[in-house]
Structure formats: structure tokens, C-alpha cells
Amino acid sequence: MCGIVGLYLKNKKYNKDLGKFLTGMMNNMSTRGPDSAGFAIYSTERKKKYKYSICYNKNNIKEIKKNLSKEIKDAKIKIISDHFVLETSLKPVKVISIIKSYNNLNLVGYGSSIEIFKQVGNPRDVVNNFSLKNFSGTHAIGHTRMATESAITTDGSHPYSTGEDECLVHNGSLSNHNNLRRTLKKKGIEIKSQNDTEVAAGYISNGLSNKKSLKETLIDGLKDLDGFYTFISGTKNGLAIVRDEIACKPAVVAETKDYVAIASEFQAMAHLPNVNKAKIFEPEPGLVYSWGK
Amino acid sequence: MIKLNLKKDSLRKVNELLQNLDQKSNDRSFKIINPDGNHAICAGLKDEMDVTIEGHVGYYCAGMNMKADVTVNGNVGTGVAENMMSGSVHVKGNASQSAGATAHGGTLIVDGDTSSRCGISMKGIDIIVKGSVGHMSAFMAQSGNLVICGDAGDALGDSIYEAKIFIKGEPKSLGADCEKKNMNKKDQDLLKSLLKKASIDENQLTHFKMYGSARKLYNFNIDNVSEY
Numbered sequence: 175m176c177g178i179v180g181l182y183l184k185n186k187k188y189n190k191d192l193g194k195f196l197t198g199m200m201n202n203m204s205t206r207g208p209d210s211a212g213f214a215i216y217s218t219e220r221k222k223k224y225k226y227s228i229c230y231n232k233n234n235i236k237e238i239k240k241n242l243s244k245e246i247k248d249a250k251i252k253i254i255s256d257h258f259v260l261e262t263s264l265k266p267v268k269v270i271s272i273i274k275s276y277n278n279l280n281l282v283g284y285g286s287s288i289e290i291f292k293q294v295g296n297p298r299d300v301v302n303n304f305s306l307k308n309f310s311g312t313h314a315i316g317h318t319r320m321a322t323e324s325a326i327t328t329d330g331s332h333p334y335s336t337g338e339d340e341c342l343v344h345n346g347s348l349s350n351h352n353n354l355r356r357t358l359k360k361k362g363i364e365i366k367s368q369n370d371t372e373v374a375a376g377y378i379s380n381g382l383s384n385k386k387s388l389k390e391t392l393i394d395g396l397k398d399l400d401g402f403y404t405f406i407s408g409t410k411n412g413l414a415i416v417r418d419e420i421a422c423k424p425a426v427v428a429e430t431k432d433y434v435a436i437a438s439e440f441q442a443m444a445h446l447p448n449v450n451k452a453k454i455f456e457p458e459p460g461l462v463y464s465w466g467k
Numbered sequence: 468m469i470k471l472n473l474k475k476d477s478l479r480k481v482n483e484l485l486q487n488l489d490q491k492s493n494d495r496s497f498k499i500i501n502p503d504g505n506h507a508i509c510a511g512l513k514d515e516m517d518v519t520i521e522g523h524v525g526y527y528c529a530g531m532n533m534k535a536d537v538t539v540n541g542n543v544g545t546g547v548a549e550n551m552m553s554g555s556v557h558v559k560g561n562a563s564q565s566a567g568a569t570a571h572g573g574t575l576i577v578d579g580d581t582s583s584r585c586g587i588s589m590k591g592i593d594i595i596v597k598g599s600v601g602h603m604s605a606f607m608a609q610s611g612n613l614v615i616c617g618d619a620g621d622a623l624g625d626s627i628y629e630a631k632i633f634i635k636g637e638p639k640s641l642g643a644d645c646e647k648k649n650m651n652k653k654d655q656d657l658l659k660s661l662l663k664k665a666s667i668d669e670n671q672l673t674h675f676k677m678y679g680s681a682r683k684l685y686n687f688n689i690d691n692v693s694e695y
Contacts, residue, residue, distance in 0.1 A: 421583055421602075424545065424563070440523050440544060441504030450522060454542055456563060456582050459602065 176345040177203025177318040180406040185432035193309030204297040207318030210331040211300040212292025214341040217311035219286035226284040233278040255303040285339030287410035292331040317343040337379035339410040344371040346403035412466015421459035428452035474501040595665040632678040644684035
């Protein structure tokens with residue numbers, strides 16, 4: 175089943191409330207996906223600084239922090255639950271290879287704007303563990319997972335990020351992901367798990383690296399990705415949603431002058447300010463909708 | 468008028484109250500506030516009563532309805548009035564997919580649009596949509612009437628049996644075994660009565676076209692026509 179949510183703020187006055195709003199959206203979608211949860215928060219990018227969201231599981235974070243600080247001189251480390259966010263001005267190629275040299279660390283995502291957190295457990299607990307309500311930012315994506323085709327692990331949790339400042343959440347299942355995984359790997363896209371959604375995320379990364387826009391890439395995806403899906407995808411510039419042509423997987427959008435909220439069900443957004451005055455619609459099958467700069 | 472607040476009372480409590488109405492009670496008018504997209508509001512009602520829901524509702528609103536008249540001042544999610552037997556459901560906003568699915572009787576009126584599969588496998592319900600309907604509407608529709616004042620998405624009336632579709636706009640495409648029919652006096656009278664139910668100007672009548680089954684896909688036997 176799975177629940178997916180997205181929130182794009184048009185009015186800056188709500189930036190400080192982004193985490194609070196998303197907490198409510200994720201909590202209300204916990205019935206659709208009680209196995210694991212995750213979210214991506216985009217905030218204003220800081221020039222020449224990159225943030226790396228890393229899961230350290232249950233390893234000794236003090237030691238990891240000490241060692242990383244030796245290798246990355248300007249490293250700033252913020253620990254939240256079993257994740258930490260490493261901020262540095264060092265080039266991504268270098269930092270990623272350093273992170274990979276630690277076999278007890280998983281890089282969840284990186285970029286100049288994005289921070290990603292995901293964990294196994296009921297979404298209500300997961301958002302609490304990460305103190306989601308305290309986050310501020312410009313837009314965000316969340317996912318509550320009912321596991322179907324791959325294991326209940328952090329690796330199997332959404333959002334998936336396979337490129338700088340990119341992420342994807344998915345409600346549905348893909349049927350041609352094994353074939354696509356092979357094709358994308360040949361093109362140099364790194365896919366870590368056996369999960370179908372990560373392949374779709376890789377497909378988007380490949381499109382974006384070929385200088386296509388998110389919207390164009392998702393339109394191409396309607397031809398290449400076979401299966402059931404409602405996708406919400408984010409970049410540092412904004413959000414997009416697309417449903418497959420059969421459109422079995424639900425989605426509803428509420429747009430006001432202040433924000434655009436997307437969710438699997440209306441009840442996820444019932445707590446948002448003035449939602450009863452919003453323009454509410456269901457995205458049409460096979461059409462890509464996007465919001466952003 | 469009895470006011471029920473879903474912010475204070477649980478959904479189960481509200482539904483139980485409406486489902487087990489005291490037969491001698493004269494208080495048969497209810498208003499539900501703060502529905503907040505909850506599912507299955509007013510499902511399984513079986514007595515005559517008026518219920519108005521103020522706001523947007525989730526899935527299966529007024530499902531399996533018998534005799535009750537339910538009005539929603541908002542949008543509804545998947546499967547509004549699914550398997551309705553009698554009574555009426557009036558949605559003032561839009562409806563999601565599978566509106567009126569498998570319903571045996573009663574009337575469903577949607578003032579806005581519905582998304583895909585409106586009236587899927589309908590078995591006798593009258594559905595009147597003042598806006599447009601999505602793809603695969605009236606899929607395998609067996610009996611009853613679907614009136615569409617706007618347009619329809621792809622594959623309208625796919626594998627349709629003996630339900631009738633009246634449409635003012637255009638279907639994007641027709642499904643297998645669905646074809647345009649000539650309207651006779653009886654059909655026109657039927658459409659007139661359906662438009663009246665939804666307070667639509669009956670002068671609009673002439674703008675509608677009728678679609679139904681070509682009867683090539685299923686084993687139709689004229690001797691059984693009275694069964695439909």
C-alpha cells in the first residue's frame with residue numbers, strides 16, 4: 175500500500191513550520207505504511223557547502239566522528255538518532271570515497287540543500303526519533319512503507335536518493351526493474367539495494383545528468399517504467415508528481431496561495447492551514463505536475 | 468438536527484449511532500462536522516434519515532447505503548456509495564475513483580467531476596455527474612444509468628452489459644463492445660427523469676447522446692431481456 179506525501183511552500187512565512195506540517199502528514203499516513211518511514215527536507219542551499227546524510231546504525235558514533243574529523247578538516251557533524259549530517263566544503267567525489275572507506279556507514283543522500291532520514295519502525299516513532307517537527311525548510315517529501323517486494327530494512331526504505339539533491343518516493347511496484355537496473359548500472363548509476371524504487375530513482379538521476387529537466391525525465395519514464403506507481407520526486411528547485419496511465423495508486427493535491435500539498439489520501443493534509451479553501455484535485459493519469467523555481 | 472463532531476467523537480461511535488437508529492425516533496436529521504478525510508463515514512446506514520457532512524471525506528463514504536439520504540459538502544475519496552442499495556448520496560464537490568461501484572440501486576449525484584472507473588460494475592444505480600468522468604467509467608456496467616454532463620476519459624463503457632450511458636460531452640474513446648445508440652421516446656423520458664433528479668434543466672436533453680452495449684462480447688439472449 176504505502177503512503178506518500180510532499181509539501182512545497184510558496185510562502186516563506188511557513189518555512190519554520192515545514193517539519194511540523196510534515197510530521198502531521200506522515201503520522202496520518204502511518205496506517206498506509208507501518209513498516210518503515212523516511213523523509214527528505216530541502217532547505218536554502220549554502221554556497222560551496224555540501225551536506226551528507228549518513229546512517230551509522232548502532233556503531234560507535236564518537237569514534238566515527240573523531241576519525242572523520244581527522245580526514246575532513248572543516249567537518250561539521252550533527253547527530254540525529256541513528257543518522258548524522260556531515261557538512262563540509264570538500265568536493266563530493268572525495269567525501270563519498272572517504273565515507274565508502276568506512277564499512278559501517280551508509281550514505282543515504284547528499285547535496286547542497288537536501289537532508290534525508292529513514293528508519294525501520296512505525297512512522298509515528300520514526301518522525302519522533304528524528305525530531306522532524308523541529309526541521310525548517312522550503313519543501314519536503316515523506317514516505318510510509320508497507321513492504322512488498324524487498325526486505326524491511328533501512329536500505330529498503332524510501333526516499334531513495336541516487337544523485338545530488340535528488341530524491342524519490344513511490345507508492346506501487348515496478349515490474350521491469352531488474353532489466354532497468356542492469357542498463358542503468360552499465361551507464362554508471364550506482365544502485366545499492368534490490369528495491370524497485372531505487373531503480374526508478376536511478377532512472378531519474380540518469381535523465382537529469384543528461385541535462386533533462388525533472389519533468390522531461392518523468393515524461394520519458396512513462397514509456398520506460400513498467401508497473402504501478404505514483405511518484406513524488408524532489409530536487410533542490412522543487413517537487414513533481416506523476417501517476418502511471420492506469421492510475422490505481424491514489425494521489426490528491428491541495429494548492430493554496432501559500433503551499434502545495436501532495437498525499438496519498440486527503441486525511442494526510444486535513445491539518446494544514448486553510449486546506450478547506452484550497453484548490454483540491456487528483457493528478458490525471460500519465461500527466462506530470464511540477465512546482466518550483 | 469443532531470450535530471456530530473468527529474474531532475470529539477470517534478468515527479466508530481458516530482457510525483454506530485447512525486447504523487442503529489431507534490426505530491421510533493423522530494430525530495432523523497444529522498450534521499457531521501470535521502470529517503477531515505476519514506474513511507467509511509456513514510457506511511452501512513439502513514434507515515431513512517438525512518445526513519449532511521460538512522467537509523472533505525475519505526474512502527467508501529456512504530458505502531452499502533440503504534434508504535438514507537447523505538449529502539457531502541466537500542470532496543469524497545475512492546468508492547463513494549459503493550454497493551449502495553437504495554437512498555441517495557449527493558456530493559457537492561468532486562469524487563475520486565470508483566464512485567458508485569457495484570451499486571444495486573439508489574441515486575448518486577456528483578456536482579463536480581469524478582476520476583476513473585465511475586460506475587464500475589454498476590448493477591442498477593442511477594449516477595448523475597455534472598462534471599466529467601475519468602477513464603474506464605461504466606466498466607462492466609450491468610444495469611442502471613450513468614449520466615455525464617461533461618466529457619469522459621478513455622475506454623468508456625468497456626465490456627458493458629445492459630446499463631445505459633448518457634453523455635453531453637465527448638468520450639475520449641469507447642471501450643470494447645460499447646457503441647452509440649439511438650435514443651427513443653422511452654430513453655428520452657428516462658433521461659428527463661434523471662436530469663430532474665439532479666435539478667438539471669431538462670432543455671439540455673437534446674444535447675445528450677446515448678451509449679450502450681453492442682452485445683457482441685457477452686452471451687446476450689433476447690429471451691432474458693426482462694431480467695436486466
